[in-house]
Amino acid sequence: MPQRDLDRTDRQILAHLQNNARLSNKELAARLGVAPSTALERTRRLEREGVLAGYHAEVDLAARGTPLQALVSVSLRRHQRPLVEAFQAHALALPEVVQVFHTTGQSDFLVHVAVRNPEHLRQLALEAFTDRDEVARIETALLFDHRRAVASGED
């Protein structure tokens, strides 16, 4: 991976686009105090390098019909690479899954899910996790709230 140090302008571009990915290049340039051609070239470079890895809309999960969120900790029975990879792919393909963390520690995965109601959660826990051969045990915690940090660009 080609690593280089990002300067202040780069970091500001990242921060602005983290907070609003639909900023126009013109507006972005104005906020940075640089010419639009400069902002565009910087942004394209960050995309090329993979530093800007994607742009995603944030959807209100409740409005979408899945108001109940949970974190499911999953411990696998054995640690063999095909099992670990298969589990992760399986989890990511479920429509209820929002994100998947592969962790060290007591459990192997932490799966963030959004469901319609408690019965949907129960069914998901049993069918998508407990029933799988590679899963030793799961532990489910409900989510009261989930917030992303706001980027400042001044670290």
Added chain:
Amino acid sequence: MPQRDLDRTDRQILAHLQNNARLSNKELAARLGVAPSTALERTRRLEREGVLAGYHAEVDLAARGTPLQALVSVSLRRHQRPLVEAFQAHALALPEVVQVFHTTGQSDFLVHVAVRNPEHLRQLALEAFTDRDEVARIETALLFDHRRAVASGED
């Protein structure tokens, strides 16, 4: 909250913009098979209603200089609303913090952080979490991998 049922077109708009928030309206319309004016009106409506809650660039944390990620479980000493809210606000304001989950169960918060190296993690754990009065104990798990699910629009 004004709740209504989203139709297929709405759900497709959400899915497309979740996967690529910078899709032009023209391209979005072409993928849905509707006129650009239609796609625009639908998207604006979803924004007005809060279903589309924001647009965020995804930044490669390693490329940004913070290649080490962790999940910090935080248990608070007592559960009083001002304490809980103060802790959450504190966590969200830290530059190392990516996202914060407020959960039920053994711990109260799960904090996703990205740091430069193990020493930075140790320092963050001590100074930003352990040292705080309202914190009873923390447990830190390293992250091997973190993936967001891809939206399909066909649930």
Added chain:
DNA sequence: GATGAAACAATAATAGC
């Protein structure tokens, strides 16, 4: 609700400084 056309605005590529 959805449409197509027209007016307006932004982007991308290029050249010169």
Added chain:
DNA sequence: GCTATTATTGTTTCATC
């Protein structure tokens, strides 16, 4: 890196269906 120019592409409005 900036400015300026230009061709291309995208956005937004609105009368109409």
